[in-house]
Amino acid sequence: MEASSYVINVKDLVKKFGDFTANDRLTFHVKRGEIFGFLGANGAGKTTAIKILCGLSVPTSGFVEVSGYNVKTQSEKVKSSIGYMSQKFSLYDDLTVFENIRLFGTIYGLSSGEIKERSADMLSRLGIEEQRNRLIGTLSLGWKQKLAFSVAVLHRPKIVFLDEPTSGVDPITRRQFWELIYQAADEGITVFVTTHYMDEAEYCNRVTIMVDGRISALDTPSGLKSQMKCDSMNDVFLKLTRPN
Amino acid sequence: MRILFALLQKEFIQIKRNKTILRLIIVLPVVQLLILVNAATLEMNNLQIAVYDNDDSALSSRLVSELDASPFFRMSASPPNVESGISQIEEGTVDFLLVITDGFEKDALAGNTSRVQLLANAINSQQAQLGFAYLQQVAHRSMKNFAVEMQGIVPESKISTTSAFWYNPELNYKFFMVPGILVVLVSVVGMFLTSMNLVREKEMGTIEQMNVTPVRKSTFIVAKLLPFLIIGLFELGLGLIIGKLIYDVPIEGSLWLIFGIGTLYLIGLLGLGLLLSTFSSSQQQVTFVSYFFLLVFILMSGIFTSVDNMPEWGQKVNLINPFFYFIDVMRSILLKGAGLADLWRQVGGILFLAVTLVTLAVFNYRKAS
Numbered sequence: 001m002e003a004s005s006y007v008i009n010v011k012d013l014v015k016k017f018g019d020f021t022a023n024d025r026l027t028f029h030v031k032r033g034e035i036f037g038f039l040g041a042n043g044a045g046k047t048t049a050i051k052i053l054c055g056l057s058v059p060t061s062g063f064v065e066v067s068g069y070n071v072k073t074q075s076e077k078v079k080s081s082i083g084y085m086s087q088k089f090s091l092y093d094d095l096t097v098f099e100n101i102r103l104f105g106t107i108y109g110l111s112s113g114e115i116k117e118r119s120a121d122m123l124s125r126l127g128i129e130e131q132r133n134r135l136i137g138t139l140s141l142g143w144k145q146k147l148a149f150s151v152a153v154l155h156r157p158k159i160v161f162l163d164e165p166t167s168g169v170d171p172i173t174r175r176q177f178w179e180l181i182y183q184a185a186d187e188g189i190t191v192f193v194t195t196h197y198m199d200e201a202e203y204c205n206r207v208t209i210m211v212d213g214r215i216s217a218l219d220t221p222s223g224l225k226s227q228m229k230c231d232s233m234n235d236v237f238l239k240l241t242r243p244n
Numbered sequence: 245m246r247i248l249f250a251l252l253q254k255e256f257i258q259i260k261r262n263k264t265i266l267r268l269i270i271v272l273p274v275v276q277l278l279i280l281v282n283a284a285t286l287e288m289n290n291l292q293i294a295v296y297d298n299d300d301s302a303l304s305s306r307l308v309s310e311l312d313a314s315p316f317f318r319m320s321a322s323p324p325n326v327e328s329g330i331s332q333i334e335e336g337t338v339d340f341l342l343v344i345t346d347g348f349e350k351d352a353l354a355g356n357t358s359r360v361q362l363l364a365n366a367i368n369s370q371q372a373q374l375g376f377a378y379l380q381q382v383a384h385r386s387m388k389n390f391a392v393e394m395q396g397i398v399p400e401s402k403i404s405t406t407s408a409f410w411y412n413p414e415l416n417y418k419f420f421m422v423p424g425i426l427v428v429l430v431s432v433v434g435m436f437l438t439s440m441n442l443v444r445e446k447e448m449g450t451i452e453q454m455n456v457t458p459v460r461k462s463t464f465i466v467a468k469l470l471p472f473l474i475i476g477l478f479e480l481g482l483g484l485i486i487g488k489l490i491y492d493v494p495i496e497g498s499l500w501l502i503f504g505i506g507t508l509y510l511i512g513l514l515g516l517g518l519l520l521s522t523f524s525s526s527q528q529q530v531t532f533v534s535y536f537f538l539l540v541f542i543l544m545s546g547i548f549t550s551v552d553n554m555p556e557w558g559q560k561v562n563l564i565n566p567f568f569y570f571i572d573v574m575r576s577i578l579l580k581g582a583g584l585a586d587l588w589r590q591v592g593g594i595l596f597l598a599v600t601l602v603t604l605a606v607f608n609y610r611k612a613s
Binding site for chain 1: 452
């Protein structure tokens with residue numbers, strides 16, 4: 001196998017829905033501790049790929065290994081070593097902040113002592129200790145997203161998958177959100193993030209750009225810009241997705 | 245085990261916070277049992293009858309006064325002629341018109357067959373049939389009494405019918421209805437609440453979040469079904485208490501047996517709820533589909549109508565109708581004191597449906613996600 005510094009190994013991943021090929025022979029590797037951006041227009045096949053990596057969906061063919069486990073045969077082990085946050089907000093609206101933390105903490109096998117300690121730490125870092133017993137449904141979208149991310153990394157997973165985590169939130173919140181992502185990366189958590197905000201792509205260590213189910217570019221943001229002779233990731237993206 | 249406990253805690257907190265469902269759980273059985281049992285009655289009382297008496301004899305007036313005294317009929321003013329009596333039926337002011345022809349008493353005294361004519365509004369055919377049967381009884385009795393008084397003899401009767409009503413000697417219709425309404429109640433809770441709850445998680449996107457966690461699907465399903473099993477059994481208990489306190493419905497058989505079979509039945513219906521939720525992606529869809537099943541199950545179940553009178557294909561359909569089995573079980577245990585040995589056929593049916601539905605649901609649930 002490839003060097004063990006890779007936490008995600010994908011080789012010739014194909015996913016078909018009937019005649020439609022959503023992912024066409026994807027091959028890429030993600031290094032431990034890096035922030036890996038997964039870009040593409042709507043419908044390019046990003047969400048399909050992320051679902052396969054998380055064990056939510058089974059690949060039609062190809063090899064996919066996440067944190068050392070094969071997603072086809074060891075999906076339960078994959079699941080306990082990752083965190084996931086989808087574009088659809090996914091904490092329970094009718095539970096309080098702490099009840100959500102307790103629920104997901106317990107599911108990932110944290111003891112009640114750990115849950116207490118980590119939730120206190122997390123809430124003070126976010127600066128919302130006093131919101132501990134508020135219902136999630138009464139919080140603003142920005143706070144919900146930041147909380148959902150914090151809950152997704154509560155059990156210190158090897159990798160966290162973020163599927164368009166910042167869609168629909170204001171620029172300030174997006175910035176704060178990326179600060180949380182950097183904090184997590186500093187702690188050694190690999191971040192796999194899809195987005196279609198090109199300024200966010202600049203924050204990533206490496207990015208891949210998907211077009212029509214294929215990977216059409218994979219490099220660091222500066223590498224891509226010089227390759228394509230563009231000033232910004234925005235231009236790179238437009239050049240790749242609309243060649244004419 | 246810790247995970248299951250955490251998930252159960254979550255479900256109960258959510259149910260507790262959902263005020264509408266909480267109220268429904270308490271109010272539904274009370275309202276259904278208090279109102280439906282009294283309203284959905286097939287007993288015949290106070291049928292409007294008009295009599296056109298063309299004979300005007302001692303015998304005919306005896307018949308009329310006996311009808312008047314019966315609780316089933318209420319006497320309207322006599323119409324001046326048959327035609328106006330018929331138009332009263334057409335207008336709907338009376339349900340029956342009894343025509344006693346001239347020579348009624350004379351025929352009776354001469355030992356000939358005396359005739360009367362009963363005209364009935366048969367839009368409600370059951371009411372018309374029952375009214376006819378009541379009238380026959382009353383007429384028969386008047387004739388007999390008249391014969392005894394006039395001639396001092398008891399007319400010989402070739403066949404005499406005596407009836408004894410077993411298990412419900414007073415023919416109390418409520419004893420028949422309470423177990424049926426109870427089954428509907430428990431089923432609604434089982435089927436609707438479960439399927440709605442699961443589809444809600446789909447709509448909110450939280451089910452996807454659960455699917456990426458290491459929670460086993462079996463654990464998740466148990467955590468979803470167990471709270472509604474408990475609520476269903478609570479409803480059954482509450483309903484039985486209301487039935488006992490308000491209607492004095494007898495509980496001849498074993499309560500353990502009721503709750504035992506009830507648990508098995510609820511597991512089957514929870515399985516059905518789960519199955520329906522795997523086919524639906526919105527609460528709207530699942531409500532509509534559940535409603536369809538509920539309506540078919542209720543109307544076929546024998547809660548209002550006798551299953552024995554159904555065409556053969558209908559009775560065959562009932563072999564896969566869980567309501568049919570459980571209503572039968574409830575009536576038999578409560579009114580007859582039936583034991584497990586008497587109910588093996590129904591319990592077998594419920595067991596078969598429970599195993600089939602839960603298997604299908606779990607299989608489908610795994611495939612769908």
